[in-house]
Amino acid sequence: MxxxxxxxxxxxxxxxxxxxxxxxxxxxxxxEQSPREAAALTGTAELYRSAGDDITFTFDAHLAAEHHDDPLDATGTFEFSHCLNGKGARAEADVGCLLTGGDVAVVSGVITDSDLPGAKGKRVGITVHDLGRHDRLGYSWAATGSPAEGGELPRCVSSAPFEKVKKGTGDFEVVPWKPRL
Known part of the structure; x- marks a missing residue:
């Protein structure tokens, strides 16, 4: 006992x-409770293309709670690559703007490293629609042409999320921004 x-x-x-x-x-x-970050876009996915292109996007973008009122204070990086039949290019960019609303995010930034000649130093924008297992994505160069050839893109600009994410690869997560209006 x-x-x-x-x-x-x-x-x-x-x-x-x-x-x-x-x-x-x-x-x-x-x-005191720590305030949540004001907005975020994270995750990786491959795009679906019937020709078999290998296209990948990865995001690690954040707007800290203390910068709540200014999406231009967002920080982080994003990367993308596109290869087909052993040819293609990749790029990395520093985040310069992050706007989110509900399950949609627009992130833009300046390319800091790329094997695409002329792309370094150019601004690009990407839009993500976080739909769980059916995420979608769009990018500024769909309308402006190659990032290496386009003119200066304004901050926080992209296209509608028209591309489908390859089944089983999307794990994007959007933290919605709630501006003080």
């Missing part, structure tokens, strides 16, 4: 310690 009482007492003590420790870790100083 004494061993069962000791075991139960030890179990209760461990459970109580875990609850107290968890509560201390979960709360911010002085009982």
């Amino acid at each position: 004494k061993r069962r009482t000791t075991t139960v007492s030890l179990g209760v003590a461990l459970l109580l310690a875990a609850v107290i420790t968890g509560a201390a870790v979960a709360s911010a100083p002085h009982g």
